[in-house]
Amino acid sequence: MKTRTRFAPSPTGYMHIGNLRTALYEYLIARAAGGDFILRIEDTDQKRYVEGATDIIYKTLKRVGMNWDEGPDIGGNYGPYIQSERKPIYAEYAHKLVDLGGAHYCFCAHKEEDEDEENNATHAKLKDPCKNIPIEEARRRIAAGEPFVVRQNINKKGTSLFHDEVYGDIEIDYDELDEGVLLKSDGLPTYNFANVIDDHLMEITHVVRGNEYISSTPKYNLIYEAFGWTPPTYVHVPQVMKDAQHKLSKRNGDASFQDLVAKGYLPEAVLNYIALLGWNPGDEREIFSLQELEKIFSTKRLNKSPAIFDITKLTWMNGCYIRNLSPEAFHQLALPFYDDLPSTLDFKALSAAMQPRIEVLNQITTETAFLKKVPEYDLSLYENKKMKTDADIARTALQLVLPVLKNVKYWNNDDLFTILKENAVINNMKNGQILYPMRIALSGLETTPGGATELAVILGKDETVHRIEDALIKLNGG
Numbered sequence: 001m002k003t004r005t006r007f008a009p010s011p012t013g014y015m016h017i018g019n020l021r022t023a024l025y026e027y028l029i030a031r032a033a034g035g036d037f038i039l040r041i042e043d044t045d046q047k048r049y050v051e052g053a054t055d056i057i058y059k060t061l062k063r064v065g066m067n068w069d070e071g072p073d074i075g076g077n078y079g080p081y082i083q084s085e086r087k088p089i090y091a092e093y094a095h096k097l098v099d100l101g102g103a104h105y106c107f108c109a110h111k112e113e114d115e116d117e118e119n120n121a122t123h124a125k126l127k128d129p130c131k132n133i134p135i136e137e138a139r140r141r142i143a144a145g146e147p148f149v150v151r152q153n154i155n156k157k158g159t160s161l162f163h164d165e166v167y168g169d170i171e172i173d174y175d176e177l178d179e180g181v182l183l184k185s186d187g188l189p190t191y192n193f194a195n196v197i198d199d200h201l202m203e204i205t206h207v208v209r210g211n212e213y214i215s216s217t218p219k220y221n222l223i224y225e226a227f228g229w230t231p232p233t234y235v236h237v238p239q240v241m242k243d244a245q246h247k248l249s250k251r252n253g254d255a256s257f258q259d260l261v262a263k264g265y266l267p268e269a270v271l272n273y274i275a276l277l278g279w280n281p282g283d284e285r286e287i288f289s290l291q292e293l294e295k296i297f298s299t300k301r302l303n304k305s306p307a308i309f310d311i312t313k314l315t316w317m318n319g320c321y322i323r324n325l326s327p328e329a330f331h332q333l334a335l336p337f338y339d340d341l342p343s344t345l346d347f348k349a350l351s352a353a354m355q356p357r358i359e360v361l362n363q364i365t366t367e368t369a370f371l372k373k374v375p376e377y378d379l380s381l382y383e384n385k386k387m388k389t390d391a392d393i394a395r396t397a398l399q400l401v402l403p404v405l406k407n408v409k410y411w412n413n414d415d416l417f418t419i420l421k422e423n424a425v426i427n428n429m430k431n432g433q434i435l436y437p438m439r440i441a442l443s444g445l446e447t448t449p450g451g452a453t454e455l456a457v458i459l460g461k462d463e464t465v466h467r468i469e470d471a472l473i474k475l476n477g478g
Helices: 015-030 051-061 083-097 121-125 136-144 191-201 211-227 257-264 265-273 288-294 309-323 327-336 348-355 363-367 391-406 415-426 431-443 451-459 462-477
Strands: 004-007 036-039 103-106 148-153 159-164 166-172 181-183 206-210 234-238
Touching: 004 015, 004 206, 015 206, 015 257, 015 288, 036 136, 051 257, 083 103, 083 148, 083 191, 083 462, 103 136, 121 206, 121 415, 136 288, 148 211, 159 191, 159 234, 159 415, 166 211, 166 257, 166 415, 181 191, 191 211, 206 211, 211 234, 257 265, 265 309, 327 348, 327 363, 348 451, 391 431, 391 462, 415 451, 415 462, 431 462, 451 462
Parallel strands: 004 036, 206 234
Antiparallel strands: 103 148, 148 181, 159 166
């Protein structure tokens, strides 16, 4: 049987890191087996629906290279691929399930939240008098317009046994299960029911989801059993945690994929990192392209333990990706971060200086602030024991190089370095006694993206001369 997996997100906002990891594992399972990866939009919870969120899902998956074989935008043989468009299908199967004894009609007075799958446990654990209503009578009441829901029957006793690819064989007592709502009074299904129906009709073979759904799996299996269907292969993965006690959650304001990209993390680096949140390749290697992951991914190497989202580790990995970019690719990514800088700067030279220095693109903004204006600095910054400089030596060095720089014909790093080095020899000074004061004069900083001549190229001749003149005024007590 051909492997078919599905990513079935709810359009409730930005892409949560845990959701993207689920999509990645579903994608990799399909690609490793030469199967199909399906995108399905689960929009039946209209209270949480966010306008534009479906487009975010499309853009996110495309941005990281996870192209789907079937979905709402490209179609397929198993559509519709948006749950709200499948409403008649769920109603049909809900009524069939009642006929098969797997569910019953419930007319009890419900608060709105009682029809929410996350909040109906209290009613479901009570003895539901509606279970004793004959089907014929129930359907007469429905035909008369009486509001109802379809609620699952949990008639079995003893223990449910099922297999999971990560956790092995799992046993759960049927007494622990609640008879939750499958079809709400508005005719829309709850998550539990819609997934079972859609997964069967779309011939999904593998289902990846968080391990918080393990306890609900026997309820899904009872529905499969009632219809005489074969359940999919279950792959429950550990949760992504922000620390040992707290789950990473967009509801708590934790970073989404979009947040990370906006801060300057590369999509490829984020995807690489989240692949390792709950899975390991079996060796020490950590940097993988999506194409490499497709070849080596196996559910056998998924972990049972929760994965801690370590922003420091992601930042390190992102730095590796930045340094591996071609100079032109990095330059194109850096350009938006130069918007507030003077247009006279040599931006390609700036990118060349920044690429080996930063780990996240938004660091560019902080690292380049001095290019707009030299910050206030103390003259003690010119003191450097290693370079054997102080304010007096700096004054002498800058007075010597200023006329030389004004007469430089070819303003590039190699020529500038050669000319300043020759100037140091002529004046019986060390290279550092020329270059260090010049770098301080141009930046006002102890550490900079590049040396004195690199900064001079970035700033351009006029601005370089202007800043050295200003530095001399400062050194002369002006």
